[in-house]
Amino acid sequence: MTARHSILALVLAAAATSCAPPPPLPxxxxxxxxxxxxxxxxxxxxxxxxxxxxxITIGANGTWASETGAFHSHGTYRLAHGGASxxxxxxxxxxxxxxxKVKGKTELYGQGSNDVTFVDTRAD
Numbered sequence: 291m292t293a294r295h296s297i298l299a300l301v302l303a304a305a306a307t308s309c310a311p312p313p314p315l316p317x318x319x320x321x322x323x324x325x326x327x328x329x330x331x332x333x334x335x336x337x338x339x340x341x342x343x344x345x346i347t348i349g350a351n352g353t354w355a356s357e358t359g360a361f362h363s364h365g366t367y368r369l370a371h372g373g374a375s376x377x378x379x380x381x382x383x384x385x386x387x388x389x390x391k392v393k394g395k396t397e398l399y400g401q402g403s404n405d406v407t408f409v410d411t412r413a414d
Contacts, residue, residue, distance in 0.1 A: 319389040319396070320372030324350045326389060327374060331398050333410030346398070346410055376400075 321327060328350045335344040335358045344358035348367070354376065355364040363380040367387070374387040385402035400408045 315399070316390045316392055318373075319391055321369055321374050321387070321389055322372070324369065327387065327398065329412055331410035331412055333397075333408055335406060335408040337406050344408060344410070346400075346408075378402075 319326075327348050329348060331346045331348070333344060335342045337358075342358045344356060346354055346356040348354045352366050352368065353364065354367055356362070363378050365376055365378040365380065367374050367376040375384065376387060377384050381404060383402045383404040383406070385400055385404075385406075388399045388401075390397050390399055395411050398408075398410045398412070400406075400410070
């Protein structure tokens with residue numbers, strides 16, 4: 291194989307790899323009660339394709355507060371049917387939280403009606 295063909299093969303392999311779909315998410319873990327989600331979580335927030343570091347604090351009283359850079363938000367949540375739904379009092383967005391076990395750690399996955407997604411790992 292010539293150097294030119296080797297470079298072309300590498301470019302094609304890189305293009306194929308970059309177009310590959312992300313791996314499937316692990317199955318959700320039912321949220322049995324507030325103790326499963328209460329606490330401080332730290333992770334990544336995706337907003338329109340851009341990633342930001344963020345934190346969320348979930349209280350036992352049905353409230354939450356989050357911080358992503360200079361943006362602060364707060365709201366309420368409720369548990370039902372092994373999952374959680376939330377409402378932002380700051381933006382009006384609604385969404386869901388799901389727990390998943392990844393590499394031995396419990397992660398909180400969030401999806402919002404405002405196209406914001408996040409993955410957090412419990413900090414405490």
